[in-house]
Amino acid sequence: MGVSRVGTTPGTRFGALLLALLLACAVLCPATAFAVEGGEGNVAAEAPLEDAKDASAAAIKTASSDGVAVSADGEAARIDGASFAVDAFSRAQKGSNRELDGRYLGYSYYQGSSPDYAVAIATEDYVLVFVPPTAHALCDAADPASRNDLKRYFIALDAVSLSGGVVMDDDVPWYFTSESGYAMGGIVYDFAVEAGENRYFVTAIGEDGNDVVSAAVEGVARPSHVDFLKIVAPGAVDIAPPAEGVRAFGEFLQGIDLSPLWVTLRTTGTAIVIIFVLGLAAAYFALRIPKRAQDVADAVFTIPMVLPPTVCGFLLLLGLGNNSPVGRWFIDVGFPLIFSWPATVIAAVVVAFPLMYRSARGAFEGLDPNMLDAARTLGWSNRKIFFKLMLPLSWSSIAAGTVLSFARALGEFGATLFLAGNYAGITRTVPIAIYFEWMSGNIDVALFWTAVILVFSFVVILFINLWGRRTTKYRRRTEE
Secondary structure, eight states: OOEEEEEEOHHHHHHHHHHHHHHHHSOOOOOOOOSOOOOOOOOOOOOOOOSHHHHTSOOBOOOOOTTEEEETTSSOEEETTOSOEEEEEEEEOOOBOSOBTTBOOSEEEEEESSSOOEEEEEOSSOEEEEOOGGGTTTOOTTOHHHHHHHHHHHHHHHHHTOSSSOOOOSSSOEEEEOSSEEEETTEEEEEEEEOSTTOEEEEEEETTSOOTTOTTOOSOOOOOEEEEEEEEOGGGEEEEOOOOHHHHHHHHHHTSOOHHHHHHHHHHHHHHHHHHHHHHHHHHHHHTSOHHHHHHHHHHHHHHHHSOHHHHHHHHHHHHSTTSHHHHHHHHTTOOOTTSHHHHHHHHHHHHHHHHHHHHHHHHHTSOHHHHHHHHHTTOOHHHHIIIIIHHHTHHHHHHHHHHHHHHHHTOOHHHHHHHOOOTTTTOOHHHHHHHHHHTTOHHHHHHHHHHHHHHHHHHHHHHHHHHHHHHHHHHHHHO
């Protein structure tokens, strides 16, 4: 009995995403369809065969990807009438130049825990496909129809998993082989190379032993990425009809990890309390020190606002990292700071604090000093003057600064990633989730979180505008 999977089509994905955006923020955003429906094409004549090796690796110029039903997770696909289906698809965007099992075998891509994966190596000049001998009963590497179907599978699944890199297409020749080693264009490829127990790799090395990805090596078509999949019987996968309408939207939401939202709200909520207290204290302190000292203090308190967030994160990492005195102290007391949730709060506080400080200081500077002196002559203490006079009269500006600081902390990315990292459910905030979902090819999820951020930003701006209008009306009444 095959594994049931939900199919995906452009209309389904677009409809689910459009519903998400409309219900979230009533803002229409461009959507990207992820299921592949390519143009039509014909299989060109095979390249002339010169020897037995070329016979198993003849190039096919074009192929159609119409009719490829891809599962919602992008890991399986099926073509009606084909002799085989595919499953367990993955895409390796980058490889490694490190030694494997104590020896250097070239630039390597991790294949998996078994040697029976079909492999497609993409370059600018060609695509080389390895069909494992164990799959010949279903997909014969010498059969043009099997090669055509396998090519359509690779093109369709590769397009679904695209995350900003190069996508496979039929504009370049495709070559097929079942040999474990194959040389082409000055590069020697080896498939299903075992390096360690149940660890298999695909390797690429120059015919003269050179590193094929080195900039010093010229005249070779370097691999851009590698795709892997397993060839299975047609009944091994069952692409179920895709959900539509509200049901599709519900399934879309069910598949989203909401932990970035809770981490973001928890982080921002905690940070804004700290920012509010520190911002008021710093603004009050800056007004009570000599003028020359005020300039220095103002520069220190404001500099995080003008520094790039990545610089702030790097400086925080240097000051609070495990090799710093502060970082070692936290480790000694059993509270590692780096790459923990408190680190997200610290990053948010540092980058958003200047907005609160500048708003509060500007409000305090706008107060009539004669009024404050009059309060002192009445015997009011500095504490009473601050809470009973300065704070109420400056509240509109302070509230605006608080909201702006909240919005800045909500959208913090660079410093948080440096100091806290990307740990799901712990330090992964919504901005970080957007970046890594996009990098993983989950464009629909990235757009969903983008819509969430847009909603928050819209609410913040609307709140500031309404608050400013209320303040203007109050002043207008006092003038009348």
